[in-house]
Amino acid sequence: MSVKNGINGWAGTILRINLTTGEITTEDTLPKFRPYVGGMGIGYKVILDEVPLTTKAFDEANKIIFSVGPLTASGAPCSGRTTITSLSSWSKGLSVVDAHMGGHFAHNFKYAGYDAMIIEGKSDKHVYIKIDDEKVTLEDASELWGKGTFEANKLMAKTCGDEFDVCSIGPAGENLVHYSTIITSRGNSGGAGMAAILGSKGVKGIAVRGTGAVKIARPQELKLLANYMIKDLVGGNNNHNVPRVPQTWAEYSATVNNRWQGAPGRKWELAPHGAVDTGEQPSGQINVAAYRCTKGVQEFGEVALKYMVKQGGCSSCPVRCYSEYEMEPLADYDLPVHASNACLPTGSGQQGFYIKGGEHKFEGFHDFKYEGDGKIIIGGAGSRAMDDYGVDTNYNNLPRDFARLYKSGILKEHMTEEEWNELPWELMEQGDPRWIVEIWKHMASNKGVWAELTQGSYFLYKSWGLDDASKNSAGLNFYDDVDSNNTNVTYNGYPKHHSAEDAWQSGLLYNLMYNRDCMDHVLTNFVRSGSPFEEVIKPVMEEYFGEGVVDPPKAYTPINDAKIRLAKWAFLEKQWHDCATLCNWMYPMTLSTSPKRRYRGDLELDSKYMTAVLGEEYTYEDQLHDMERVSHMLRGMTAISFAINEGVKNLRDTHDAIPAWNFDKDPDIPVFTEGTDKMDREDMEKAKTMFYEAMGWSTETGIPTRETLEKFGLEDLAAKMDEYGLL
């Protein structure tokens, strides 16, 4: 056995780095943090115990916690996530938020012997943290400060040695831009403004090498479970369980453009030694799993294959959702040619800054080398620049806000003449990739109008009068208006992230629960799986949660008990993923690829992993019970923050208030009839009441009751809430 301690699953040690004093200490993970499992749970407990919620994000007294959990690096597939927790600098209430970083960092960190790292205080010099197993040092970062994340990561990795993984902040984090992100690997990121918190503490990055191991009580059992998952359960990204393109073995092909795009004839065309055909990837086979996703095709069509070298992703994950590209046309613009990402950072996040319908004439993307490659080349240039400057988009609220402001003329009103003229608008008109690079450079500056745009939607709307049609020249309400560029799901400054449009009332409910976009994919995964609704989705989901749990697309029904069970499950599962840690894009294993299983997944797989890792029974009920505890911590701390910063003692009518567009869209189609996914005000209030009851929260305020907190051993939280009269 090669572990440094005797604990199954957990590394056993929490690292504490005080930047003010330079003191570096360790403490035991157990028993203190056992009730909170790991990851987000550890982060919340540290914030609750050690950071008064009167603290502001960039105060020296704020802390930032990097954490993993008992399943991280256990061999469970898709267990390569790092949770990063701190206080929000940008969303209403300034309460607790998490970022979720993929890549390879989590494995190295756990192998180094740590479950979490608490970074506190403020360094008077620019430093990076070097973790070489138990040897932890603060290293001089004066040469790195000011550099982009790619160069900073390259230099740190080279200096530290070939087994070190790294992550860093870019100019945005250094400049305390609220919309900033930490970058690791080649585009994996931890957003939510965490980079600015590191920047405020003088930390440029972290390098980590772990030569240790994670102790597994029943390694053979764990391996068999992992093989079972890869063979019989896991499909493409988001566990989309049927291939998009028909395959000879497959009963179904996807009904929607899903995230299983590999198919015979679809090749990773820029593989250095000749194209690699992704071929057929039958259920039941391990050695083909990595070809299923071939992600770029979903965003850009088959032209993506022209630039694809291979598919990358996180440690331990067989699915590979990061398309790794080499985009030769960018060399003509003196831009880097290597780009990699999944979904939005290469897609709409970049295209959204090329805007039709304004005073400049942009008429669409032109081809670069191949027919239809305009969007992917812009995506490659933009995602690379955005990651290099370390800017976050608040799940694309930044381009959406920018487009609305530009088209309505409000942006010009708020820009100085110099700021306006300085922008190379002709590059936008020409669909030139240098336009988007220029945009990210400005967004990272935290200066002038750019600082106002990147402070976050909540503060931007407030200061520019965008939250009230009577307070701006265009008569717009950025929260309530029905507008394709408005996806604000609360009045707290963040957008929906797979909400009612995917999962009816259930989706909208969990979108209301966090202090950032919810990042909860539990329901969208099966809704957009591509499986046929009547034959697969409905019978499987009704078997789990009861009749009436799912509605067909745009043919919704009023709220019912099964939909509340579904919403609560999706909410608890999200916390589980960020505690365990497991990838929320993949888990839970709701559906499967297997015709033999009739596509039924295995919701209890995660707890089976826990039992194999810990060597003692950990049931699905234990898992959900532990996650109720963590959910109450999130909710209780949010209530305290709202009391402090907003002067309210009610979350139901404030934090959980829903903007009008959710109810007013499709004005010609009545709610709960075919053709609309809009919600009904009265029905949604009823849904909130039912959800709060299911969670053990006051139906009047949406705040956990004393009885609930005591049931979960959260007397410490109750005492803090008492100070603000919240119970």
Add this chain to the structure above:
Amino acid sequence: MGEKGKYLDKEYTRRQFLKLSGKSLAGLAISATMLNTLGVTAEAIAEDKVRVWAFPQGLLVVDSDRCVGCQRCEINCTLTNDGCTSSYISRVKVTRNLFSSRNGSGLYTDDPWTYFPDTCRQCEDPACGNACPMQAIYVDESGIRRVDQEKCIGCGACQAACPWHMPTVNPVTHKSSKCIMCGACVEGCPSGALSIIPWDKVASAAQAV
């Protein structure tokens, strides 16, 4: 037939294959023409796209173009052989090639998409075994070089002597370990970047050349 018998059968075909190919046991030097008949092109070998080693089960082929960097080979190796998960002590190595590798490639270099697993060559004249002051590295009945855990004193001479630094001294147990050709890495590779071509297939291919 027992396990030993099966191995011996495979040994026979391996010897037959090596005789036909006219090459030594050392893994890399295998007839390109023959590999071509197995679906591995001469160009791929010349350009280092694939690395090929003789295993008891067959030829181990490592295809860097197919490696997706998931590290499941290391995970399955250590779950199988060490009862834990670890990159450092894994007998197959991909993490060291993934970030800023000594080859000049990896995610944090200007050649970001080149990374691949690497493992013991089972050298005929092993530098690791020759360097061991305790003669702890021995050849078993299947021709696999193993570290005798009783004899090993964890001095690291094997690790230093191996041109590819494949044997690794476990920092906790202070014992060295190396690939014993169990095949767990191949079984669990989700992209087939690691694969084994069975000896009977190799032998028939060899005869066809």
